[in-house]
Amino acid sequence: MSAPSTAPRKGPTPWLATWQRLMEGVGPEAAPGLRRAILGLLAAAILQGLALASIVPVFTALFSRRDLTDGLVWLAVFTALTVAASVLRWRAQGFDYDGQMSAATNRLRLRLGAQLRRMPLETLQESRTGELNSMVLNSVDETLQTTLTILNLIFIAVVTPFATGIALFAVDWRMALAFLAVFPAILPLYRWRRPAMGRGKRILAQAHQEANADVLEYAQGLPVLRAARQAGSKAERLAKTFEKLEAIQAYGHRKGEKPNILVASVVELGLVLVLALGAGLVAFGALDLAALAGLLVIVARLSEPLSTFILYTAMVELIESALDRIAALMRIEPLPQDDPAAVPDRFDIEFDAVTFRYAQAPDPALKGISLRLPARSLTALVGPSGSGKTTLTKLLMRQSDPQEGAIRIGGVDLRRIPADRLAGLISVVFQDVYLFNDTVAANIRMARPGATEAELRAAAEAAHCLEFIERLPKGWDTPLGDIGGRLSGGERQRISIARALLKDAPIVILDEPTAALDTESELSVQRAIDALVRDKTVLVIAHRLSTVAGADRLLVLEEGRLTAQGRHAELLACPGRYRRMWEAQMRAKDWHLVPAGTSAH
């Protein structure tokens, strides 16, 4: 078995592990019920097998021995077993139909949601993880809710014939053996061909991923392609991608079908051979013809569930991989909290020889950074993009822990501050504003649910929001989902600033809050920010240097190192990155368009 090491699963997950994950998935409240339900289905399948087996004595009693009483007794046995199986199955399915399963998946989703809140943000935001988590969260019930249905079908396909086979020993041991040789064979055969199916799936998944990326690029690039008159030729290239995908699908289909053919033909033809054996035995007088007739009826009943069995195995795969993903997600530990827990009472910030490397990156994003931000001071981070400015603020919010060094607020190591208390100390205004699909009031109030109307109003007023909020169709109660698009960038940003103002945290981080705004709204946002940063320890990232020229201190970051710090005038006085940046910016600012026709630069 040469599955590549990157494969999510090397072989089939052991049944026992799947069982345990399933029980963990539904949680302790529902696990006993689920166990009972599964055992009930199992028992129902066995009883059904026994019921089928009792058709043989019905036939022999009626035809060979002409014994009506005996025939009726066996008919009654058949009926009783059938009813018992139905009752058991009915009760087992109650786990689904009485809502226990949906309640369990609901609890599971809440647990997963709580886990997302706990896990390190950095892990959560690793490439594509976010999307994956949404998927897990979204599909968890659809996958788990089919569990009992699928198990029921598989039991009927595998366990019922097995029980029938065992019971047949009472009729004729040769037939029973032949019977048992055929039916349970599908299980090992299925286990054996599964890796092949997995390989096919991986190839296919990759082809789909590539096709998806190509389609996305095409859709995103359409305006450019159209402008370049290349949409047609790019569409032709896309058609080639689709052709390749079709070829891979067909290849995967062929690869996956070969073992399927084998499994199904072994079993179906095997069954006919069993009957042929029975016919032979009858011809030589070694078996009762009536018994053979009974066997015929049984075989006819059992071959149908069998032929669809293969279809259900794909669903088993889905359930197993969903359980795998859930387990993987739940395994992620939140960042540890060191003892003794402490909460700072002053709000100066200290980075002490901090080195940090992202999980996937070859080089550290921050290298040996040491700095001190006095309480209620304003510090600006400047430097080219990719120099580590945003990483530094992320570490301060403890989205990750540095590999070396320590970060302290008021002398207390971040690792000792409980996560919710740390979150309470810091307000952030991001460049991209995220507004929730709720009312204006709720979007601001979320920062401090206990805030009074007056406090809410005051925050909105200080953030220069009041005027436009009151102009909205339903004022404070306007749902932002309906009109989110109609607010300008500046208005959205001011709502997010009102949120931060209401929170009134002692530390404020500003990450390019005015980068995407136009001049008119920029002015109001600037005033809002002025209100926000008053009396706070402020860390600001800004590209436009004039914005932060008045800061108490500027920190110049280059390639993860702190290369210069000081006030604007001090930094300007000595040659270096900051002066170059400042001069470049002043040049750009003074640049005027030269009307065409006159001579250029």
Added chain:
Amino acid sequence: MTDPKTGPKTARPGPKLPGAWAIMAPVRGQIRAGMALAVLSALFGLATLGFLALTVQALMAGQGALACGFMAAAFLCTLGGYLGRLGAFNQSHYAAFRLERLLRTGLAQRLAQVSLGYVETEGAGGLTKVIHDDVKALHVFVADSTPLYARAYVTPFVTFALLLWLDWRLALAALAVLALGMGVLTWAQRRRGEMARAYNDARERVSAAVVEFVQAMPVVRTFDAGHGIFGRYQRALDAYAQVLARWYRESGFAARFSWVVLAPMPTLAVVLWLGGGLVWAGDLDPLRWLAVLLLCTGMAEAVMPMMMLRHMNEKVKLSIARIHEVMAAPVLPEPAPGAEARPQDASVRFENVTFRYGAGESDALTDVTFEAAPGTVTALVGPSGAGKSTVARLIPRFWDANSGRVLIGGADVREMTADTLMGQVAFVFQDTFLFSDSIAANIRLGSPEASMEDVIAAATAAQAHDFIMDLPQGYDTPAGERGSFLSGGQRQRITIARAILQDRPILVLDEATAFADPENEAALVAALARLMRGKTVLMVAHRLPTIRDADRILVFDRGRLTEQGRHDDLVAGGGLYARLWSNYERAQNWSLGQRAPQEVPA
């Protein structure tokens, strides 16, 4: 019996499954072949059972050789049935794969013809989802369901006919059991449409809550002190759980009941008791009874797998509706061949242009008229939402004006072919887009015949040559996923190099300098200056000083052209532009940290 093709009537509007059959039109032949094979396989299955019964008859009559022959026939029929099923499965799968390719290709080509405004409104992500995921979702219907449908159509009727021929009393008994099961099931699902809608709505809200919860996690962590967002997530989940519980409660009994009745065992029990009695009374040939026992559950068994697939097929309907929607998006009308207009010069003219984005929306542009003479620079300014970008978008026909005309070189853009129009105008958008191809290929886009020297010359003029040469493989460096390792300014300069290479007489710039960082900005500005030389330029700008020397500044406010003129005149005029300019100057002078000295600790 309910029609298995449409299932119980649902109240959901929009295309129903007949739409699904219609979407398969391109591969109809193959699908039909697959369905025919599935029918053949089902008939082989019935024949197998028949030969098995005949074997027993031959054995009973002591005709060993004949029994052997019947047994062999049963074996061959099993083989034939299996091969038929496999063939059906193969045909439907290959047809499904081919259909996926045809639909995707068709959708991609459609997108090359619709208005760009449509593409922009739908969003690249949404359209990708249709082309990729929705088409993929068809698979379960086309590949897996069609053979089952064929079987579900044919088997019950053939089986019932055979049963009637064997013994009409047992046939009716078997039918009665089936009818009871189906009847209860149909009754159980009488409110299915309504419940399905409630279910889908609740699910959509859960999806939205999940996406919001995950995407907004940084904000949730810093601001959601009271776990308000988690509460919203929880409420969406609870509402969903309630809908689900109600559905189960209302349909639980009937669904479970029909499952029990439609399973083979009850039919078998009825036929065993009734048949046994008839045989014992001498009213029925035992062999016929055996044959009935072999066949009687075939009707229900043929219908059951389809019931299981129905839930999946309902989802397919939604995908089909979305595919149809994209395929039905109106194509941008092109002039008839021979009737196309050609621009006379590099001027741009708007004549009484009024435009709104949707029927119910207010005007985005109202009666806008202006002319940009060849070789002049025209700047479009105004508060956000004033209509500047709309003007820029009407030129490349993202949309067409509701009334009035947009003229290039005296020719209406609607009367030009897309090729002619795009050959006149180059665009540099705020959102720079690089393809995952080499840097050189990205610059060459739109000028495929350009030599490497031309590419380098364009890159040099765009101030991009130096940083490109610093890249590991120079011009052959792959631009990566949307050029992610290049800075915004660098990406922008590559798109400018592209426009320089295209060398078209008219240039439309939309916020071309918005995302540059300070050091890059100077280089970017130099690159733009080079690009604009000698061209008719229309530029949308938020940074007012960059356009101070434009030949003409057009000031927009709420969709109307309210002022126009040169910078100095407009500032002196004291209108909107003057206000914007004064705002700008104040914003420029803003600096954080202008606080009273005593507030800052020493």
